[in-house]
Amino acid sequence: MTLTITISDEVRSLAPGFTHLAVEARGLVNGPSDETSSALLDDAAHRLAGRLGARAPHEDPHVAAWREMYAAFGAKPSRTRNSAEALARRALTNAGLPRINRLVDAYNAVSVAHLLPVGGEDTDRIRGAMRLVRATGLERFPTVAGGEDAVEHPEPGEVVWCDDEAVTCRRWNWRQGARTRLTEESVNAVFLLEALAPMKSSELVAAATELIESLEKLSPGVRTTLHAPA
Template identity: 75%
Template sequence: MTLTLTVSHEVRALAPGFTHIAIEAHGLVGGPSTEATSALLDDAARRLAARLGGRAPHEDPHMAAWREVYTAFGSKPSRTRNSAEALARRALSDAGLPRINLLVDLYNAISVAHLIPVGGEDLDRIEGGMRLVRAAGDEDFVTVAGGEQVVEHPDAGEVVWCDDAGVTCRRWNWRQGPRTRLTEETTSGIFLLESLPPMPVAEAQAAAGELAEFLEKFSPGARLTLHPPVSAHTPPRT
């Protein structure tokens, strides 16, 4: 299937200049984490440390921009961090980055190396198109707590990704639901890279290009479509 992604006018107004790049991938080869993906995560942590030069992740201008947006829709960014900042903190800690599975490791490595939020969804589990909207507050978000499936609801005004079945990710890119996550059995996925000014669009594109290279390397023969960034501030091509 070809997935449709839309960003609401309300989200655009909240975060002018927001850009997302999507990589649609079919014929993926999943599986558990490997020594090769583990090495990519270790390299990403080294690249991050060099990028920050001793600063904390939230002091990076791109992460600071995400904190401002989180505050604007009512979330406390020091408690519910965007996915890139949360991963960066893990990468710099003694615990290091988690090893989840092959596909998740690949996009986590890109997120940490480039300090950009990256997510992945299983296309076969998405119902209808995906939309980035400000929640009404009555949408269903199915997650797991204490080993049991529970249904939560986002706060009114919270920015969420959703499909026809409900919310797939809360607080923009803070917590993904288990229904659509990439697993060891995933064969078709959509990978989303999200950026805000002051990160140049070209840098987000470079991160997407590197992720596409990883996917091609670990899934030989996979069919990838890189959807161009969508941004109100992206100049027209000449």
């Protein structure tokens, strides 16, 4: 499958300073969280604490920019935090960062250490192109509510990731759907790293490089490709 990622004109108009990098990985070996993936998370939490000092995550300029962007498309950033802020807040609590599986741990560690949203999708479950669009409100978002399968619909104007089948992530990078998430059986994936000004392109590249290094450590022999926006 040829990986295709597009950003709609409506999103570009809303966020002219938005940029992203995609790390495509094939031949991954996933599994339950282990000492190696847990060490990545512990190191990320330590780096985060040093980066923030006495500040709260939302006081970081990049996180603050994401809060402003959420408000711009109608979300309440104090209620629906972007994934990087939500993880950072957990990293600073006694509970610490969750352990999900080796691949999710790897990209969560990069997200926390660099304070930027990072997501991972199983490319074998993606249908057609991945698109970042402003929703009409009619799109389907399959999810789980109260332990049962359910279907939600995004708010009109909400920024969502979707493929040809349905929404894969709501409110830009807030809540991922179950259909395309990385499981212990995933072998092919794409990881999306998303940035707004004032984050510099060099910082985004450094985060992507770190993620590739982690994937190579967890899955020797993995084949990775870094895709920049067209």
